[in-house]
Amino acid sequence: MQNLMQTSLRILLALSVVAGLPAAAWAGDDSLLPVVPQAQDRYSKTQGCVEPTTEMRKNHMEYILHQRDETMHRGIRTRQYSLEQCINCHVSDAPDAPRVSSDEHFCNSCHSYAAVSIDCFQCHADRPVKTPNPHALSGHAKSANQAAVLPAEPHQALATEVISND
Amino acid sequence: MTDNANIDTYRRRFLGNTATAIAGLSVAPGVFLHEVAQARPADEAVTSDVRWGMLIDTNKCANGCTDCVTSCNDEHGLTGHGRPETDAQWIRKVDLRDKQTGHTQSLPLLCQHCEHPPCVDVCPTGASFKRADGIVLVDKHICIGCRYCMMACPYKARSFIHEALQDQLPHAPRGKGTVESCTFCVHRVDEGRTPACVEACTAENHNAMVFGDINDPDSEIAMQLKQHSSRQIRADLNLNTGVRYRGI
């Protein structure tokens, strides 16, 4: 019973966060709410995110999913709803910025609160990599970020394969 | 398979498996789009007016040179664990040696971006797919890691990711439990640039690789294909590969 009540309180809280209602009115305690880090920038003078904030809170996954399929299968590379841009704006590029495993990471701050696990970051970078990717032979200097990204060890699969006819 | 595809396969077999015959059939579908040399606008979908291809001249490919491999690894952040058997590899150098004459040759082998890709045929989820412009990709959002495609690929072009990864590059998302292979640097191609390997090979003055739209008769690759004889590796499989070789 205790558990059930806690669960319903959490659901109520989650709903109120999503709907932008004052959750504290029910809970009477702000400390229960997730602390969501501030974005680095505003989309425009009148709008914080790429769509109105209430819309993004409810439906960000729809935008990202749609963009995912458009980019992957049709080669559409508009930036407005790209996950990379979400990360670039919502996550700090400081070397000690929180990883997605931490509740202080923008995405995880809410997702851990709402108990929704996401697997985006098993493949995608969870922190901004803003510099263009340096080319090994182009002489571009590597950024600090990039240095962390590239392997410390040389890639072992360089070995050539020898095939002889019989 | 549609009737048309059947006829196509039949005609190809009839004409023999030489690359010249196949190039004649596939490279000139009668589409003359000259503006494709410029980058496509970001909000426009790819179309089958373009077919991306690569021509590799093995006579220019230097023995022992691995510039294309290194640049690919850097471009996509491919990291190794010191286990060559299972480390991801999108392009590799293969040395060929004729035992009788002792003649050796060196060539880069990568996903051949087949027109009829066996990897796509066998994929149970639809994760392996061919984009309209001929680039064969794995949609890792859908891939379940069954590795059927690795078994089906005649060129051993695909790798499975065995370990959890971190700090992937934004243009090359990769993760544990999925299969990956050469993307023809699709993120660059969509910006109107050439693949990293081609850029590296050219920068080092080897000029063994040409990349471009084989449907555009004015492109460098189409002109070279028209002028010189070239071959597909395992042309007998009728896959109509997007990667062609000279000198083998």
Ligand code: SF4
């Ligand atoms: S070379 Fe292999 S991975 Fe690439 S398209 Fe052909 S079958 Fe698929």
Ligand code: SF4
């Ligand atoms: S490993 Fe992934 S891409 Fe390959 S066949 Fe299985 S589901 Fe398809």
